[in-house]
Amino acid sequence: xxxxxxxxxxxxxxxxxxxxxxxxxxxxxxxxxxxxxxxxxxxxxxxxxxxxxxxxxxxxxxxx
Numbered sequence: 884x885x886x887x888x889x890x891x892x893x894x895x896x897x898x899x900x901x902x903x904x905x906x907x908x909x910x911x912x913x914x915x916x917x918x919x920x921x922x923x924x925x926x927x928x929x930x931x932x933x934x935x936x937x938x939x940x941x942x943x944x945x946x947x
Contacts, residue, residue, distance in 0.1 A: 895937065903933035 910926035917923075 899933055899937055903930045906930040906933070 906926045907930040910923045910930065913920065913923040913926070
């Protein structure tokens with residue numbers, strides 16, 4: 884039982900933020916190469932959702 888609790892904690896504390904950051908970086912790379920697409924917007928939206936679900940503040944982007 885303790886192992887399951889520890890595994891769940893590791894998933895929430897480590898894997899979810901890493902997945903959100905990876906989705907955001909992938910979205911930025913796709914947008915830099917091909918412009919804004921439906922897939923890149925979906926990746927960015929999913930990263931924002933993951934961050935908001937687990938108590939992270941959304942990063943505010945300054946428009947250039």
